[in-house]
Amino acid sequence: MAGSSCVDMDPDVALRLFEEGATLVLLGVPQGTELGIDCKSWQVGPRFRGVKMIPPGLHFLHFCSVNSPSCGGEIGPKSGLFLTLKPREILLAHWDPKEEDLDFSASKNDEEVNRIRSTLRELDPYLGPYPYEVMRKWVSLTDQISQELAVNLQPLSGRVCAFSDIIPELQFRHTKDRAEQPRNDTACQSMREGLDRLPKMKQREGTELRFSDIPKKTYPPGASPAEITRCSMDLSYSLETVLEQNYPDQPLNLLGELQFAFVCFLVGNVYEGFEHWKLLLALLCRSEDAMRKRKELYLGLITVLYHQLGEVPPDFFVDIVSQNNFLTSTLQVKAQSLEKLLNLKPQEVNGILALFSE
Structure with a gap:
């Protein structure tokens, strides 16, 4: 070499x-x-x-x-x-x-x-x-990624690829199949119309990373308006759903998944890993009830984040459109709950947050 x-x-x-x-x-x-x-x-x-x-x-x-x-x-x-x-x-x-x-x-x-x-x-x-x-x-x-977890999260193909392997949803294997499709020879009037005319694509089966699904609904079935509001502000229900569906006996494996997603992005150049890392981090930091219930998980999260954030420049998470720093806003939500939920003193909370800003 x-x-x-x-x-x-x-x-x-x-x-x-x-x-x-x-x-x-x-x-x-x-x-x-x-x-x-x-x-x-x-x-x-x-x-x-x-x-x-x-x-x-x-x-x-x-x-x-x-x-x-x-x-x-x-x-x-x-x-x-x-x-x-x-x-x-x-x-x-x-x-x-x-x-x-x-x-x-x-x-x-x-x-x-x-x-x-x-x-x-x-x-x-x-x-x-x-x-x-x-x-x-x-x-x-x-350190939180076990062999079993890595196997379960890695694509069935066995390869983590920086670019998705995509194929058309409809396979036109013969010329007559393509000829039978409706055609529109008029010029496109808008970008949306042009995009709609393109073939619909999907990721090739077996090449996708097998991350946990994050529930789109943050509240339980039949929830009242008050419960919907509460579950939209505190994502503990969504977090508990993810843990129950994926790691019922080993909740710390969620930290392993957070590390797996980060490594796929940092080393493997997989943007999907970064997006999933952000989703998991937002879910964890906006779950106040879960912080009270799962102190071991959240103390582990502090350690995981400390090592991860040392690998990226401080302005990396700034959204180009809004100029809002995703990480700062997410950690601020977490900081508001650390003191009372983890029984930490204010100076200890400030010390922890200072580590992330070094």
Whole structure:
């Protein structure tokens, strides 16, 4: 990998990490491909064969294919996948030039994996070391994401993609199918009319992130006008609905989903992750009754937000149209409830909010 580096460490420690850490053997990745793991990425060089000394646990492997220099050398959209690696595990993948993707089917071939293991020392000069300088950051951003949760939230296709794979809702496979569709050869009178004439598109099944559904109705069936007003101001009913439908026994997994959405956006460049992160954060911060009931969840939220907000510039959340800072307004709602619901003193609340403004 071009530009790869490893923090200085004792040779004995490095040897132990080499022997105990997991190894990703990635064969045939084209030179110039942008490839990374967790919060670090590199441009693949001609000698690259994979990544070694990877600490066991959850990781996000991501890559962008690149055209040949003769075609401009343009970099494609980012794809990635979450992996949970065990100590001394070897995961083998071959680059598929047709799909511009990594094919991990070889990892199911025990004979081939054992062959790689037996020649691992010879392969060592071609393996880039895991970037331990980002390990603490990565752990702080993902400590609530379990292997099971990552599998459940990741698309069925196994790939987190920066751009949605969309297809027409109606598949016109033959010329006669398209010919039978009504046509209007007159000029469009408005942008809306032009958009209405375009084919209706949908995301390809199996490629969508499987986030929790946020209820559109914030109140229970048969609610009175007073209850509707109360549930519109305090979203605890909606939050409890989300927890009951998705995490009835493990409510802290909602923080894991918040982290998953943030990482998909921050590292995977998935805008959908940012939108879902905002929805979850607004839901949590506008649920006053839930704060009283679920103190552990909200104390965990403070820690999660502290680490997340350290990764983005302070003006990132400013809405271009309204110039209102989404994050400031959301946290202000939360701050009004922290003191009385979590039994915190005013100076403690101010100290917590000061952390987010650093």
